Amino acid sequence: MSDPDKECPKPDLSDPANGQKQIYVQAVLSLALGATAFICFCLLRPRWKSLYAARKRQSDAAMSLPELPDTFLGWIPVLYRVTDEEVLASAGLDAYVFLSFFKMAIKLLGTMFLITCIVLVPINKHFDHLPTIGDGADPNIPPEFFSQRHLGGDEWSFHNIYKDFGDRLPDNSYSWAYLVFTYVFSGLIIYFMRRETLKIIQVRQEYLGTQFTITDRTIRLSGIPEELRSEDKIKQFLEKLEIGKVENVSICRNWENLDDMMEKRALVLRRLEEAWATHLGRVKSTAVTAAQLPDPNSEVDDETSGYQESDNLLGDNHVTAYEEPRPSTRLWYGFFGLQSRQVDAIDHYEEQLRKLDDRIQEARKKEYPATPFAFVTMDSIPASQMAVQALLDPSPGQLLAKLAPAPSDIVWRNTYLTRSDRMIRAWVITIFILFLTIFWFIPVVTLGGLVDLCSIRQVWPALANLLESHEILKALVQTGLPTLIISLLNIAVPFLYDYLANQQGMISQGDVELSVISKNFFFTFFNLFLIFTVSGTASKFWPLLQDSLKDTTKIAYNLATSVKGLAIFYTNFILLQSFGLLPFRLLQFGSVFLYPFSRMASKTPRDYAELIQPPVFKYGFYLPSAILIFILCMVYSILPAGYLVLFFGVSYFIFGYYIYKYQLLYAMEHPRHSTGRAWPMICYRILLGLGVFQIVMAALIALQKSFTAAILVIPLIPSTVSYSYYYARTYEPLTKFIALRSIRRESSGDTDIIDGSFGTGRSLGHFRRWSTTIDESREKGANFINPNLITPLEKPWIHQRPVPESHGTSTQIRREESEQSSVSLGDTHVWRDNGNSNV
Structure with missing residues (x-):
């Protein structure tokens, strides 16, 4: 029987020289993809401003930003000169914190890259190819010396083999260099993280301390006992504590019935608009700017608009003499809804809308049962800050004060969920994510099998032989295909976790955003790094898992061995992310690809207005991937492939900084604002990666039989854990509250x-x-x-007409357009068209 090890040689992929072909192939593919996307963006940017400058055109906060030239590359220097102050003024604290992480990563990884190139590369080049005692079978020693005859005799003992091949014996002195630089890099990571934390705290405190918003003065009070569930009693209770005067109390009530009617009304309104669009013909011109959209918080002047509640929905002219027949819809009725008849769609939806309006007006006047949840607005910011930083009641779980989210961020349906309902939802989602984690084992471990030719040979020998005879094809299958699939998983899976986070019953969209960051990082770190790395190959996953369960100390050894073996794979992964996929984020490929389909599906003026709204920037989709790459750079910084990983890592964060800076400032909207609360989440995950880095280095040094050096690494691990607790006590409160x-x-x-x-x-x-x-x-x-209590009932959008000429500055024009964006014909709003659609 043939020896499988002889049939399936295992080259050391930790040596960059053995993976040069794979890196070259990946570099060519990545540069081709990235360059194509970047060139397309530079060509399309001045032509499709409604997409690539959507936020600049439609957001008042972005109006103060400098205009970007329409030249091919002229926008880059202008974007580079946008300062942190302008980022804060136009995008807020969340964007500032997000970009600060990228800036910190550039400085830290750049420093580590210089140290690696100057010191560690010569050390690794000199020592890395020497035999390793812990390997058991050293490729530099002739195999005949390990035969049973030699190993069994006194003359040819294992010790004598290394004695006779003394010039080939491993010099473990480089293990002490690994020890020193483990301490050096750990210190650098803590130093840069602490320095950036202090900077963010200072900016955050100054930024929030000088503003005066209703959110800053409002607390959310939960666990309100029944005897206090009234506005007056809550006000009296808080004022007796002498922390400040109460300006307003808003108790959350069970408005579920009203919310359901408002949702149904929105659906009927859209169907009515679609019926009119079908009757009048598809809208030809599609440009509707943000200034033309109605303000849901503004009151409509009945006298100026000509609208009275007693008027017909479409006024007196809703019957038109078109040759085309009016659209119809099928109405089901009778026993179990088995009978049906065709009715006029416009009249039917008009009548439904009228009935709903009457029911909603009545529902707004009703009293609803109070819930144990309220928003309390104090007269000053110090009063609200003292309330949330103090214990208000001696009973556990009662009268708990927390910072309130912004009014626009509140998910009102979740405010009147009971605490038990929210807990059940949270546990169900958590258990479901655990099942998903087990499910991801299958594709991740399968991808791990593509990295190892031995695993491919066990499943498909013919493919393994084909790959051996074609180096480029082998590089594509072993590295290009797995990195691409993992990158696509990293893009697709966050949509699932975003949906799950929205079902968890959280009070605000800001909390949902932070939850998405946490869930997606768990997926990327646990599945795409730990499981993929420890498994190494599909054929070895279960044996490694069994060994690790029998002896937990083997987890670190298996992790260290696999980390070293997958160095080229992760190098190519970061290379693909930085040079290949990041430019596609700049191009907004998804929006460009889906636009023709969305445009074809659009029928009404409302559809076209929504079509050109700026895409929403979701931090939970982009931040976890960046943190994972940061951790990979830490883990591989000292290893032989460290200089490549760090080089591509620095490139990723440089490109990412300017790409995301452009999107946050000019292209994409980010309505959720959590006042920079993502920063402690970033820091804790950096510390988690730092702990993994230290464990891997201790295990790698131990594999070289340098046990003294390995033991000296171990104190770093509890020190990192201790620092995380110190960070939680010292720095985290200042990232949550205002001093x-x-x-x-x-x-x-x-x-x-x-x-x-x-x-x-x-x-x-x-x-x-x-x-x-x-x-x-x-x-x-x-x-x-709750906006459903006060928002004016919206009218249908039916027609569009050209915009009259306007004179004055852009700010004046936008203000005039906002004030005069619609006129009423009975109950029907007539929306103008600028005629400047670019997409």
Whole structure:
């Protein structure tokens, strides 16, 4: 019987020289993909401004940003010169924190790359190809010396073999270099993370301390006992605590019936608009800007609009003399809805809308049962901050005060879920994610089998022989295909976790966003890194799992061995991400690909208006991948392939910084704002990666039989754990709350207004705040009231007409368009068309 090891040689993929062909193939593919996407973007950007400059055109917060030239590459220097102050003013704290992580990664990984090139590359080049005692079978020693005859005799003992081949004996002195640089890099990571944390805390405290929004003064109070479930009693209770005056109390009530009617009304409204669009013919012109959209919070003047509640829905002219027959719809009725008849669609939906409007008006006047949840607005920010940082009641789980989300972020349906309902939802989603984690084993372990030619040979010998005879094809299958599939999984799976997070019953969309970050990172780190790495190959996964369960110490050894063996794979993974896939994010390939289908499906003016809205930037989709690449750079920084991993890692964060900076400022909207609360999540995951890095280095050094050096690495692991607790106590509170000393009052003399900006007595460092923050602009006139209680009932969008000429500045024109964007014909809004559609 033939020896499988002889039939299936296992080259050391940790040596970059053995993976040069794979890197070259991956580099060519990545550069071809990335260059194509980047060139397409540069050509399409000035032509499709409604997509690539959507936020600049439609968001007031982005109007102060500099205009980007329409030249091929002229936009790059202008984007480069956009300062952190402008990022804060136009995009807010979340965008600032997100980009700060990329800037920190560039500085840290760049420093590590220089150290690696100067010191570690010569060390690894000199020592890495020497035999390793722990390998058991050394390729540098002739196999005949390991025969039974030699190993069994006294003359040819294992010790004598290495004695006779003394020049081939491994010099483990480089293990001490690994020990030293494990400490050095661990210190650098902590230093850069701490420095960036202090900077973000300072900016956050100054930014939030100088603004005055209703959200900053509002707390969410949960666990309210029944005897306190009234506005007056809650107000009296809080004011007796002498933490401040209560300005307003909004108790959440069970408005589920009203919410259901409003959702049904929105559906009927769309069907009515579609019926009219069918009757009048498809809308030919599609341009509707944000300034032309109705403000749901604005009241409609009945006198100026000509609309009265007693009027018909479409006025007196709703019957038109078109040759085309009016659209119809089938109405089911009778026993079990088995009978049907055709009715006029416009009249039917008009009547449904009228009935719903009457029911909604009546429902808004009713009293609903109170829930143990309320939003309490204090008269000052210090009062609200003292409330959320204190215990209000001695009973566990009762009268718990937390920071309130912004009114626009609240998921009102979840506010009147009971605590048990939310807990059940959370547990069900968690258990489902655990099942998903087990399910992901199958594709991930299968992909691991593609990396190893031996596994392919066991399943498909003919394919293995074909790959052996074609080096380029072998590189494509072994590295290109797995990295591409893992990258696609990394793009597709977040959509599933985003849906699951939205079903979990969280109070605000900001909390949902943070939950998506957590869930997607768990998937990328656990499945795409740990499971894929430990499995190594599909054929070895179950034996390795069994060995690890029998002896937990083998987990670290298996992880270290697999990490070293998959160095080229992860190098190519980061290469594909940085040079190949990041430019496609700039191109917004998904939006471009889906646009023709969405346009063909659009029928009504509302459909066309929604079609050109800026895409939403979701941090939970992009941040976990960046953290994973950061961790991979840490883990491989000292190994022989470290200089390649760090080089491509620095490239990823440089490209990512400017690509995401462009999208956050000019192209994509990000309505959720959690005041930078993602930063501690980033730091904890960096510390998790740092712990994995230290475990891997201890195991790798131990595999070289340098047990003393390996033992000296171990103290770093509890030190990292201890620092995470220290971080939670010292820094994390300042990333959640506003320190009382940071709060400014114009009347206190601590704040000076200079040229429309706020200057303070204390140094703001590089930060200088605009007179109005993006949060203040968003929350102007907002209240903590369920919008279904007060929002004017929206009218159908039917027609469009050309926009009259307007004169004045762009700001004046936008204001005039916003004020005059619609006129009423009876109950029907007539929407204008700018005629400037570009997509």
